[in-house]
Amino acid sequence: MALLCQEKFFELYHKEAEYLAFCPYRICPIGAHSDHNLGKITGLAIDKGIHIAYRTKQNGVVELSSLQFNKRAQWHVREVPKTKENDWADYLRGATLQLAERYPVSKGLSGVIEGSLPIGGLSSSAAVVLVFLKALCHVNDIHPEPLELIMMSVKAENEYVGVSSGKLDQSCEMYSKKDHLLYLDTKDDSYELIPTNPAMKPYKIAIFFSGVERTLAGSKFNMRVDELRSAAYALAAYAGMEYGKFKETNMRDIPREVYEQYKDRLPDNWRKRAEHWMTEFDRVERGAEAWRRGDIEEYGRLSFESGHSSIYNWETGSPELKTLYDIMTHTDGIYGGRFSGAGFKGCCMSLIDPAFEESIVQKVSAEYLKAFPELQGKYMVKICRSADGLYGVL
Ligand code: GLA
Secondary structure (H helix, E strand, O other): OOHHHHHHHHHHOOOOOOOEEEEEEEEEEEOOOHHHHOEEEEEEEEEEEEEEEEEEEOOOOOEEEEOOOOOOOEEEEEEOOOOOOOOOHHHHHHHHHHHHHHHOOOOOOEEEEEEEOOOHHHHHHHHHHHHHHHHHHHOOOOOOOOHHHHHHHHHHHHHHHOOOEEEEEEEEHHOOOOEEEEEEEOOOOOOEEEEOOOOOOOOEEEEEOOOOOOOOOOOOOHHHEEEEEEEEHHHHHOOOOOOOHHHOOHHHHHHHHHHHHHHHHOOOOHHHHHHHHHHHHHHHHHHHHHHHHHHHHHHHHHHHHHHHHHHHHHOOOHHHHHHHHHHHHHOOOOEEEEEOOOOOOOEEEEOOHHHHHHHHHHHHHHHHHHOHHHHHOEEEEEEEEEEEEOEEOO
């Protein structure tokens, strides 16, 4: 059966799309707000994501429509506007620039993009960039390594869109493998895919959409990253460590003992950001070991702790997301969970025992809509499974 993006392509161009490519969304149960300061993360890709139906354009024009946004976007691969236009396609303009800086790009494409879930928390921005880059590489016969694609996508976000994100999202969406947990060190890009232990209790992934969609650039995301980096810089100075440029200083450079010794000298906000980072680093390591031995209850508990630290130390979370988080923590059958992603709007993810699926959906939905009746019709639950992160031309 044709996908909606394929149907839309036909409606617009009166021709079938030649190709279809796909990139999954990701969840990160433990390892939040760690990657931009070179921490470790755990994550999985899910069986929902972004499709692009497309055809080559020999004249170098990129012409894109999205089923989620009204405005059609267009640019030439060699004349990408140097500054962003503040619309959904900025990520893709930035990605075109990144690719064109490294490779000879002469062909463009016409394409229709379709996301299978609401925007916010699952890193649709990284997925749309990766799937678009894959398509643009394909029509230009370019074959970058996975890490290079990840870096082009991160740089598009950092330099063109202006969000100080790390490489958690892209790495999960690229490297994940069905029924495995990705355990990645963002400092040196080493990673391990930890298989689901046969002794592990069964699990599914429940995503609770708050009904409020978000944008990272407009959020306090960058400020939190700056606060954390400031803490790292101050700690290095207190300890008499050698330090370089501010932007190149990361919390990963600071040994835990240095943090413990000097943390009380930090301004309260900076100390809290550092406390989140340090404890999250620890949780990721413990979480990876719990997954290895098949202890999903412990892994889930650590994910709940991660959510708690994101609220009280990282100080993020809209009232809607905090309410969802609270409900999840006292619902039977949920191993654990937290805000998915940056936590300013969007959704919460949880790992659930499939035997409780119905009662979980019923309880969380009833309690949430009691608190936010105006979000009836916008709030939504989706049950997903772990999936391969390898994306590409289908
Ligand atoms: C967003 C960013 C990621 C990461 C998470 C928080 O998804 O894009 O790089 O920082 O937030 O963990």
